[in-house]
Amino acid sequence: MITKEQVSTAQNTWGLGVVKIGSLKENRSKCEDYTSEFLGKLYSFENGPVLFKPTKCAIEQFRATKAEALSYFIAGENRACNEDKGFAIQPWIKVRFENIGVILEDKRAIAMGNYFFTDSDGNEAKVEYTFGYKLVEGHLKIDLHHSSFPYNP
Numbered sequence: 779m780i781t782k783e784q785v786s787t788a789q790n791t792w793g794l795g796v797v798k799i800g801s802l803k804e805n806r807s808k809c810e811d812y813t814s815e816f817l818g819k820l821y822s823f824e825n826g827p828v829l830f831k832p833t834k835c836a837i838e839q840f841r842a843t844k845a846e847a848l849s850y851f852i853a854g855e856n857r858a859c860n861e862d863k864g865f866a867i868q869p870w871i872k873v874r875f876e877n878i879g880v881i882l883e884d885k886r887a888i889a890m891g892n893y894f895f896t897d898s899d900g901n902e903a904k905v906e907y908t909f910g911y912k913l914v915e916g917h918l919k920i921d922l923h924h925s926s927f928p929y930n931p
Contacts, residue, residue, distance in 0.1 A: 780887045780913055785880055788911060788918040789889070792820055793873030796895075799851060800869025806854070809867070813852050817844050822912060822919035833905050833925040837861050872896040875907075885913040888922070904928060 795816045802809035821828055823844040830841040832850045838859040841847050849857040853864035878891040890908045897903070910922025 779884050780882050780911070780918065782880055782882065784918055785877075785882075785887050785889050785911065786875075788820070788920075789875040789877075789893075789909070792920075793875065793893070795820065796851075796866045796873050797870055799866040800871075803852075803864075803867040803869060809852055810848075810854070813848055813866070814844075817847050817851070819917075820920055821847065821923075822914060822921040823847070825912070825914055825919065826921065828920065829910070829922045829924070831924040831926075832865065833927060834863070834865055835859070835861055868895070868897055870895045871898055887911045887918065892928075893925075 799809060799813050799816065802812055817823065821844070828842065830847055831839060832841060835850065838861060841850055841859070843858070846858045849859045849862045851864065851866040853862040853867070873893060873895055875893045876891045877889050879889070881888045888908065888910045892904055893907050895903045895905065906926050906928055908922065908924045909920055911918040912921050
């Protein structure tokens with residue numbers, strides 16, 4: 779059975795990875811290489827469909843491929859989706875998760891809550907998320923990533 783500790787570790791790894799991506803933005807080749815490794819390690823693109831709905835997208839709302847996810851995280855000249863600005867190259871200096879709930883099963887977990895992104899000026903952005911994880915060879919891999927800003931009338 780997947781544990782809450784495994785989910786927490788996966789979330790911390792994801793947050794640290796987003797911070798590292800931003801720290802590499804001045805060295806484009808290293809940034810691209812690291813982000814590709816990050817997506818390969820943490821997302822389940824090679825094991826089947828990944829349902830990815832990023833926060834900052836309106837025209838191409840869903841990202842079904844690793845190339846589209848890479849585009850969302852770091853954009854660039856070869857981006858797969860024209861509206862992408864490179865969410866992870868902000869840069870962010872800290873990411874923290876606050877789970878509202880976690881559903882644990884034998885080989886699957888779903889976590890929902892808010893995560894907070896701190897920029898280099900100390901400003902914090904609150905974002906709602908749902909992440910689905912599946913256990914692949916002893917590691918949690920994301921196959922559902924939905925994220926959005928809180929409703930603001």
